[in-house]
Amino acid sequence: xxxxxxxxxxxxxxxxxxxxxxxxxxxxxxxxxxxxxxxxxxxxxxxxxxxxxxxxxxxxxxxxxxxxxxxxxxxxxxxxxxxxxxxxxxxxxxxxxxxxxxxxxxxxxxxxxxxxxxxxxxxxxxxxxxxxxxxxxxxxxxxxxxxxxxxxxxxxxxxxxxxxxxxxxxxxxxxxxxxxxxxxxxxxxxxxxxxxxxxxxxxxxxxxxxxxxxxxxxxxxxxxxxxxxxxxxxxxxxxxxxxxxxxxxxxxxxxxxxxxxxxxxxxxxxxxxxxxxxxxxxxxxxxxxxxxxxxxxxxxxxxxxxxxxxxxxxxxxxxxxxxxxx
Amino acid sequence: xxxxxxxxxxxxxxxxxxxxxxxxxxxxxxxxxxxxxxxxxxxxxxxxxxxxxxxxxxxxxxxxxxxxxxxxxxxxxxxxxxxxxxxxxxxxxxxxxxxxxxxxxxxxxxxxxxxxxxxxxxxxxxxxxxxxxxxxxxxxxxxxxxxxxxxxxxxxxxxxxxxxxxxxxxxxxxxxxxxxxxxxxxxxxxxxxxxxxxxxxxxxxxxxxxxxxxxxxxxxxxxxxxxxxxxxxxxxxxxxxxxxxxxxxxxxxxxxxxxxxxxxxxxxxxxxxxxxxxxxxxxxxxxxxxxxxxxxxxxxxxxxxxx
Numbered sequence: 001x002x003x004x005x006x007x008x009x010x011x012x013x014x015x016x017x018x019x020x021x022x023x024x025x026x027x028x029x030x031x032x033x034x035x036x037x038x039x040x041x042x043x044x045x046x047x048x049x050x051x052x053x054x055x056x057x058x059x060x061x062x063x064x065x066x067x068x069x070x071x072x073x074x075x076x077x078x079x080x081x082x083x084x085x086x087x088x089x090x091x092x093x094x095x096x097x098x099x100x101x102x103x104x105x106x107x108x109x110x111x112x113x114x115x116x117x118x119x120x121x122x123x124x125x126x127x128x129x130x131x132x133x134x135x136x137x138x139x140x141x142x143x144x145x146x147x148x149x150x151x152x153x154x155x156x157x158x159x160x161x162x163x164x165x166x167x168x169x170x171x172x173x174x175x176x177x178x179x180x181x182x183x184x185x186x187x188x189x190x191x192x193x194x195x196x197x198x199x200x201x202x203x204x205x206x207x208x209x210x211x212x213x214x215x216x217x218x219x220x221x222x223x224x225x226x227x228x229x230x231x232x233x234x235x236x237x238x239x240x241x242x243x244x245x246x247x248x249x250x251x252x253x254x255x256x257x258x259x260x261x262x263x264x265x266x267x268x269x270x271x272x273x274x275x276x277x278x279x280x281x282x283x284x285x286x287x288x289x290x291x292x293x294x295x296x297x298x299x300x301x302x303x304x305x306x307x308x309x310x311x312x313x314x315x316x317x318x319x320x321x322x323x324x325x326x
Numbered sequence: 327x328x329x330x331x332x333x334x335x336x337x338x339x340x341x342x343x344x345x346x347x348x349x350x351x352x353x354x355x356x357x358x359x360x361x362x363x364x365x366x367x368x369x370x371x372x373x374x375x376x377x378x379x380x381x382x383x384x385x386x387x388x389x390x391x392x393x394x395x396x397x398x399x400x401x402x403x404x405x406x407x408x409x410x411x412x413x414x415x416x417x418x419x420x421x422x423x424x425x426x427x428x429x430x431x432x433x434x435x436x437x438x439x440x441x442x443x444x445x446x447x448x449x450x451x452x453x454x455x456x457x458x459x460x461x462x463x464x465x466x467x468x469x470x471x472x473x474x475x476x477x478x479x480x481x482x483x484x485x486x487x488x489x490x491x492x493x494x495x496x497x498x499x500x501x502x503x504x505x506x507x508x509x510x511x512x513x514x515x516x517x518x519x520x521x522x523x524x525x526x527x528x529x530x531x532x533x534x535x536x537x538x539x540x541x542x543x544x545x546x547x548x549x550x551x552x553x554x555x556x557x558x559x560x561x562x563x564x565x566x567x568x569x570x571x572x573x574x575x576x577x578x579x580x581x582x583x584x585x586x587x588x589x590x591x592x593x594x595x596x597x598x599x600x601x602x603x604x605x606x607x608x609x610x611x612x613x614x615x616x617x618x619x620x621x622x623x624x625x626x627x628x629x630x631x632x633x
Binding site for chain 2: 098120
């Protein structure tokens, strides 16, 4: 099998009383075993919604997956019955969240939180059997003297330790895919680097694929193999991490790169920013989603939406006026 | 934790003493008890004699100190009206009230939590809206009103249940439902709101991502983390139910403590009122101490703070 996860034409819309917001509006991507894919974009671009749609963690009262295929090892996850989906969550696909402090149930100990995910997929397992494995897991995620931490509650741990516990929960059943939704955003900068290193190590040890969601290009650059840049609910550029950083082609990607402040730059120079804000465009979309903020926008961009075209091996761009000089 | 418990118990004793003191003076404000014990036209010497016997001829502060001494030595007094030791009177009446109050509390807690949970899960659906409207009605409807409506409907019209007494199991139904209605409504509303709130936490999605079934996510994570306010409210309903039983026992002529207390207050049977209030105050205070302790037991963060 080639791809462990294939997402095709995913559309997830939020419905409010007055309007429909296309949070994700036609996203395609694939994930190979052991690959780390980055989903990048600013707040509201739909990256988290993509991840949550994949595992069915969407609020069904106002959010709906309008269309799309989500194939995990060939099984369709979209519309799968909840019982089978539960069998995949935490075993086939795991997820870690942005803020570990609010992602761990406050009233259960570290031991029982990890034991819960083991028990969910192996009802026979006893606490005594799980203990050894849990200690090993905590060691693997870099928690010092794990035996002493088993009976701690989340609030007794630092943010970095909490995130390590979250990662231990996610890894407990050797998942095929780990989805990390902004896993370092809520952490101190020094701890961020440690956690990213840890994720890289664990990818090799557990041989799993990863989807890393981030708005932070530095984070993406440091660990991803391939990157999808999202804007307004669609992928605007997809390429290997080298291509994205060396030859960005979409004006939005270029803008993101230019927004990284340079450490050697002139201090009097004003920092670059992409003008304007993310704008909600209600479907059906008949223009490039980025055209109002784009310096290169032409009449064509305002009249029809550019398709995602392959411009090089594994490099796809959604722009009529992409860089052609290289 | 033990230090906290001891502090809490000492405060509780102080509270009970305050209430007892207030009631001591309050009942004596209502007038002379001998008015009700002698017939019209009795001689003044006889009345004086009786007042001496009842120790109501002495100055208030002396009476208070004497009563306090009696209380501490376990001498709880004698009821003129019932011609019995007060303590014996309550030994008969208290179990009758408990037979009504405890099942009502249980009913309120179980149905309240169940209804609240259903409403929270089906949040904003028809079921939720129904629960919300019905609970407002029962929350605001006074016990005596509901009791009388029930008697009119179930006793007089349908003739399903007896309107008074405690003879058969059928006599329990209406007073119990009346007593439980308020607490059920309050607990249901609180459980709903608390659970709806808890379910928005990210750790709920965290639990779902473990592959835990939705029902277990709701019970183990949703309800478990909503429990502190709910347990507090259930504990506080003990006071509401005991207070309510004074009314409900009168409506349904239930031979319990509430009815005794109301009659005693009307007849200036001081000792009976004082002991009744003492029992109620102690029960409610103990309930509140248990609520405080339960927070430490339910929430590890509180335990850490108390340390």
